[in-house]
Amino acid sequence: MPVDLSMRVAKVSRRMVLRGAMALLSIGQILRPLWARALTARTGTSQSRPPEGVETAIVSCSVNGEHHHLMMDTRTTLLDLLREQLALTGTHKGCDHGQCGACTVLVNGQRVLSCLSLAAMHEGDSITTIEGLAAADGTLHPVQATFIDHDGFQCGYCTSGQICSAVGMLRELAAGNPSYVTADLSAHAEAVTEELHERMSGNLCRCSAYVGISAALSELAQRKVPA
Incomplete structure (x- = not known):
């Protein structure tokens, strides 16, 4: 009896695909130490002697x-x-x-564009990447979970930067830091749409998934989710 594959495909929702992607990310966190050791062994990155004439630095930091x-x-x-x-x-x-x-990451809790920041500047810093946001048991960070709930991405290439930036942005908002569009600098900035869009304007999405991203940000700001 022929199998109707179209019916099977129709039952696979977008949310199921996104949750599967997050599950793969969690598996990647488990395999990362093995991969890092293999990469170091192959390329001699962290401990090998640099080429002659190259100026080096030794940096201690938390990642x-x-x-x-x-x-x-x-x-x-x-x-x-x-x-x-x-x-x-x-x-x-x-x-x-x-x-x-x-490439946005968090350095000492603040968002930083890692492509413009020299690694040698981060002696003693605490750095958090997208891999470090979820809990040790695999529970997603509230920002990650809310992005999934609102389909806040498509291809996913910009998503790690979007999420890290959103975490930093929510901290800035909670601290009362003003933005370019804050009308009253003496008052606590309100989490209105215009504020959220301005604060996230440095994160671009070529897929134009801004509707889902905006909805996720609005919910997070309204819930005052601790970042």
């Missing part, structure tokens, strides 16, 4: 709660350090010019 003592070329960006030495490839390289926001 997603893990302490690292790293040797690097002083020209290395934070983005390249995360991706190439620590195998944290959830942070994406988009424009590499600080214009798209895809």
Whole structure:
């Protein structure tokens, strides 16, 4: 008896696909240490002697709660350090010019464009990437879960930067930090749509999933979700 594959495909919802993608990300977090060790063994990244004439620095910092003592070329960006030495490839390289926001991470709780920040500047800093937002048991961060609920992405390439930026933005909003569109600088900024859009304007989505992103941000701001 022939099987109607179209009926089976129709039962697979977008949300099921997105949750499956997040599950794969959690698996990636488990495999990341093995991948990082293999990458270091293959390329000699963190401990190998640099080429002659290259100026290096040794930086100690915390990344997603893990302490690292790293040797690097002083020209290395934070983005390249995360991706190439620590195998944290959830942070994406988009424009590499600080214009798209895809590489946004959190440094000491504040959002930073990692493609414009030299890794050697982060001695003693605490850095959080998209891989470090979920709880140790795999429970998603509220911002991650809300983005899924509102279909706040399509291809997903900008999403790690969008989510990290949203976490930092909510902290700024809760602290009362004004933005360019805040009307009264002496009052606490309200989480209105115009404020949220201005504060996230540095994160671009080429798929134009802004409707879902905006809905997710509005819900998070209304719920005053701790970031």
